Amino acid sequence: MTIRLLIIDDDPLVRAGLSFMLGGAEDIEIVGEGSDGAEVPELVAAHAPDVVLMDIRMPRVDGLTATERLRARPDAPDVVVLTTFHADEQVLRALRAGAAGFVLKDTAPADIVASVRRVAAGDPVLSPAVTRQLMTHVADTAEHPRRAAAGVRLAELAQREREVAVAVGQGRSNAEIASALYMSVPTVKTHVSRILAKLGLNNRVQIALLVHDAGLLDDESA
Incomplete structure (x- = not known):
């Protein structure tokens, strides 16, 4: 199965790096990119992704608000939030909103790819150790x-x-x-x-x- 992935991040360099890295996986297709949470509803409707990789800090509509709005919709895609923090109240808010987990921006490329695959398969991207930390x-x-x-x-x-x-x-x-x-x-x-x-x-x-x-x-x- 090919995993349809949407990347949302306000930093064009980060988007380019994630797109290059994840797009190189045989089973992942980058179907769209966005620079702000305000774009998420339209992009999801247009591209029907399986997973959304969502940055937390964005200028207009942040990733937390975008996640809450998206996950409140029926048949919403899974969301993985991107963060620079290991344990943060914002991450907890994202998880309570229905995000399938989070990955750190300094995570090894292979682990980010594996995280997207796990979420697409229905598994949250949180090890027991990370869950206990939260x-x-x-x-x-x-x-x-x-x-x-x-x-x-x-x-x-x-x-x-x-x-x-x-x-x-x-x-x-x-x-x-x-x-x-x-x-x-x-x-x-x-x-x-x-x-x-x-x-x-x-x-x-x-x-x-x-x-x-x-x-x-x-x-x-x-």
């Missing part, structure tokens, strides 16, 4: 007025779904969850799909953030 960042920078609201939302889950959600929040892979909870990998995938549908979430990262907001990662009885 959780720690949230805990260190703010109290959680969202805790009660997150708890109410998670109360919609059945007990087994709740256990899977907590395991996702712990950064475990499907195989690790299957081993820990004594179920098959396909069953884990089914539970994850049901959790996403019930809670109106886009991806596993959002499950992890919600579980963290609810305070369940420190609750051994969860």
Whole structure:
């Protein structure tokens, strides 16, 4: 399958470098480029990308706002945000808006290509280590007025779904969850799909953030 990729960045040199690098992959087609988040709706409608590689800081409409607007639309393409920060409240906002993950601008070219492929395949571009780093960042920078609201939302889950959600929040892979909870990998995938549908979430990262907001990662009885 050829992955249709749209690149949004206000720096023409960055766009050129990303286009050259990613366009060299046999399974990736650069279908369009843009310099501002304001251009995203028109470019997505014109080119129907599978993945949008989105810069955060742009002059008119920033990448966070553009991501929120895009992911609120039905059948929206996946978004990977570009950032210069390892853990940043802006990145968290992008993930909560439905971005599939983020890549650093100094990431090795092969890893950026791999990230685009992973997102196109339905996997978030966040390793368990990065997920835990983001959780720690949230805990260190703010109290959680969202805790009660997150708890109410998670109360919609059945007990087994709740256990899977907590395991996702712990950064475990499907195989690790299957081993820990004594179920098959396909069953884990089914539970994850049901959790996403019930809670109106886009991806596993959002499950992890919600579980963290609810305070369940420190609750051994969860």
